[in-house]
Amino acid sequence: MISIAVVDDDDEDAARTAGAVGRYYGGDASRYAVTRFTDGDSFLEGYRAAFDVVFLDVEMPGTDGLGVARRLRELDGQVVLAFTTKMAQYAAMGYDVDAIGYLVKPFDYFDFALKMRKAEALVAKRQGVxxxxxxxxxxxxxxxxxxxxxxxxxxxxxxxxxxxxxxxxxxxxxxxxxxxxxxxxxxxxxxxxxxxxxxxxxxxxxxxxxxxxxxxxxxxxxxxxxxxxxxxx
The missing domain is CATH 2.40.50.1020 (LytTr DNA-binding domain)
Structure with missing residues (x-):
């Protein structure tokens, strides 16, 4: 099972991301688990390296997504990180935190599936065989x-x-x-x-x-x- 965190203050956007995960795994809940956080501060509070993949919104109240990502990398250098954003100009800012890329909202499923495939490959490598x-x-x-x-x-x-x-x-x-x-x-x-x-x-x-x-x-x-x-x- 792959464990995924969705960090997004917008209910509709968070539901879209979670829905895309479900579609990717054909609705088989035994293959994935999604945990949603409404802001970056609650996500980081008491953080444990329990997630394989994090989809992180850039524009959030409190600490923005880039700040959350930098703090996350201090705590966990292995988790796979992807940004979601409504503003394409933020897209190039994720490379200093080793993000696999970004999805501009509202993203289409094809773009999501490409990111998810890349994330799965990285998770498999990091877990080893x-x-x-x-x-x-x-x-x-x-x-x-x-x-x-x-x-x-x-x-x-x-x-x-x-x-x-x-x-x-x-x-x-x-x-x-x-x-x-x-x-x-x-x-x-x-x-x-x-x-x-x-x-x-x-x-x-x-x-x-x-x-x-x-x-x-x-x-x-x-x-x-x-x-x-x-x-x-």
Whole structure:
């Protein structure tokens, strides 16, 4: 289930946003939850990182939407943020708070769906994926956030974490497919690195956690592009 906050003092506009969410999920209330706040101050009061996505009106009494967004980013750097506004000139002001964009009210459903699709993709990346690893007769569940890098040794794939390594039968291609939704990139034919754990790239070496790994010449360009995209997100 995705948890969405709608922060808007206008009842009609808030209802339109909530209705668009419902339409996006085909009215299946098991897939989403919408919580509405009538002003930014009540939204921020006692804030806990309980929301995946926030639709934030710019023009509100009290603290305006941009002020709320700046305070929100001090409290929560992960939540996906989108602005709603009746004044298009405010639209370009959301980038310093890492907003995914804006919707000019009254927005049409197509524009909303595009923003929602982008928000879902970001939420999925930030939540990570859960890996199901079968070792002997036991199945272990591992969060992708905990995996620093993955290497292939013969017919075994080794998932390295800060707490140790997990070996399973398989191929690096299979591991790459499982980890495709999140931030992993190849540093060589034999190794995938989690960009969350990268500390440095020095010449042909990448430092992941406390481990230095070789970077092959053929993979360096794509690896650096992946790192640049990761830090721009």
């Amino acid at each position: 859960t890996l199901s690893l079968t070792i002997g007769t036991q199945t272990h569940f591992l969060s992708s956030h905990d995996v620093q890098y993955v290497e292939v040794l013969g017919h075994e794939v080794v998932y390295h974490t800060a707490d140790g390594a997990w070996k399973v039968w398989g191929s690096l291609r299979e591991a790459a497919t499982l980890l495709e939704p999140v931030h992993f990139a190849l540093c060589s034919r034999y190794c995938l690195v989690n960009l969350e754990w990268v500390k440095a790239v020095v010449d042909n070496t990448i430092v992941v956690g406390e481990t230095s790994l070789p970077v092959s010449r053929s993979k360096k360009k794509s690896l650096m592009q992946a790192l640049a995209a990761y830090y721009r997100r």
